[in-house]
Amino acid sequence: MELSKIINQLGEEHEKYFNAVAPPIVQTSNFCYKSVDDMRNAIVNEFDEPVYTRGNNPTVGILRKKLAALEKAGDCLVTASGVAAITTSVIANLKEGDHIICVNKPYSWTNHFFSNILKKFGIETTFIDGTLTANLKAALKPNTALIYLESPNSWTFEMQDLAGVSQLAKENGIITVIDNSYSTPLYQNPLEYGIDIVIHSASKYLTGHSDAVAGVICGNPDMIRKIFANEFMTFGGIISPFNAWLMIRGLRTLELRLNKSSKNAHEVVDFLYSHPKIEKVIYPHHPSHPQYELAKRQMKDSCGLFSVFLKSTDIRKIKLMSESLEYFKLAVSWGGYESLIFPAITTYDPAIEKNSKLPVNMLRLYTGLEDSSELIKDLDKSLKYL
Ligand SMILES: *Cc1c(COP(=O)(O)O)cnc(C)c1O
Numbered sequence: 092m093e094l095s096k097i098i099n100q101l102g103e104e105h106e107k108y109f110n111a112v113a114p115p116i117v118q119t120s121n122f123c124y125k126s127v128d129d130m131r132n133a134i135v136n137e138f139d140e141p142v143y144t145r146g147n148n149p150t151v152g153i154l155r156k157k158l159a160a161l162e163k164a165g166d167c168l169v170t171a172s173g174v175a176a177i178t179t180s181v182i183a184n185l186k187e188g189d190h191i192i193c194v195n196k197p198y199s200w201t202n203h204f205f206s207n208i209l210k211k212f213g214i215e216t217t218f219i220d221g222t223l224t225a226n227l228k229a230a231l232k233p234n235t236a237l238i239y240l241e242s243p244n245s246w247t248f249e250m251q252d253l254a255g256v257s258q259l260a261k262e263n264g265i266i267t268v269i270d271n272s273y274s275t276p277l278y279q280n281p282l283e284y285g286i287d288i289v290i291h292s293a294s295k296y297l298t299g300h301s302d303a304v305a306g307v308i309c310g311n312p313d314m315i316r317k318i319f320a321n322e323f324m325t326f327g328g329i330i331s332p333f334n335a336w337l338m339i340r341g342l343r344t345l346e347l348r349l350n351k352s353s354k355n356a357h358e359v360v361d362f363l364y365s366h367p368k369i370e371k372v373i374y375p376h377h378p379s380h381p382q383y384e385l386a387k388r389q390m391k392d393s394c395g396l397f398s399v400f401l402k403s404t405d406i407r408k409i410k411l412m413s414e415s416l417e418y419f420k421l422a423v424s425w426g427g428y429e430s431l432i433f434p435a436i437t438t439y440d441p442a443i444e445k446n447s448k449l450p451v452n453m454l455r456l457y458t459g460l461e462d463s464s465e466l467i468k469d470l471d472k473s474l475k476y477l
Pocket residue numbers: 172173174175198245270272273291292293294295304305306424
């Protein structure tokens with residue numbers, strides 16, 4: 092379906108709610124019936140009928156139709172957060188004694204989930220460099236049940252060949268799950284490459300205004316029904332009707348926001364790439380990225396998020412530089428209207444006088460919706476502190 096039709100019309104039935112143009116926030120926990128038979132029919136069909144908002148809610152229902160169509164999926168479920176989407180969809184496809192292959196450096200809480208939580212239940216994870224499909228193949232075990240991808244991941248922007256990995260997984264009867272938050276459904280549709288489940292942190296571009304936390308699980312209708320009837324209803328990590336409404340509103344401008352944020356990133360990356368204080372930029376759609384060709388092949392573009400390495404490793408100066416910015420706010424997350432800086436030195440541990448995970452001279456930057464020339468001026472001014 093054409094994009095503006097999905098965003099402006101799909102799922103909306105104005106005559107059902109006083110012909111209001113904006114759909115209502117159906118802020119209710121439960122739904123009532125005229126007859127015992129109606130109630131019984133609704134309960135046996137909870138996947139399609141609003142019975143109780145933990146299962147189905149009309150405002151969330153509108154959103155589900157739009158998100159599934161955007162990701163070219165048969166269906167989807169909306170969750171309370173991106174990590175609820177990850178944990179719910181992964182657990183739904185595992186049993187005791189299974190083995191997972193996960194790409195190196197996934198989202199930090201994904202890492203924690205695999206390394207600490209699933210491990211307690213006898214599920215082991217092998218982390219590998221996913222830039223070569225051969226590495227995944229070499230890590231296969233007889234009990235490998237799931238391959239977890241993040242392409243690109245959100246600090247180092249490594250990618251996997253989605254067609255190659257999904258072929259390998261299918262040959263071995265393995266479920267593939269990808270975190271597609273970076274690309275959004277507008278810049279990459281992994282289901283088209285044969286990936287089984289696509290999850291998003293909708294807290295980023297999909298809701299898009301830094302005002303709500305949410306997640307999405309996309310897949311074929313059988314997979315989504317299976318997850319709904321088991322882990323989704325049992326874990327209960329659902330989105331509230333109000334946050335669903337915020338996301339419907341956010342989606343109205345998704346294409347405009349994403350394209351502007353991405354255009355800003357391209358301009359800022361070009362500026363930083365040739366700046367004397369910058370050692371290196373990591374951005375999938377920059378020719379200096381080692382997987383530039385793969386990025387162009389499987390993604391339409393890169394979004395507003397990228398990393399840079401400074402030439403200086405002087406922590407005091409990097410602090411001054413980061414704090415002097417006027418447009419780039421010091422904050423985690425990304426995908427909102429506002430530009431952000433996340434310096435790796437925020438993970439600096441004063442007790443051991445070194446960074447726990449990331450190099451001290453690394454910064455993650457996000458370009459929001461501001462004027463790119465203002466963002467470039469802001470960075471140019473701040474880099475003088477180095
Ligand atoms: C933010 C983020 C998540 C987690 O999403 P929440 O909505 O914060 O739970 C997962 N993956 C990536 C790549 C993210 O950036």
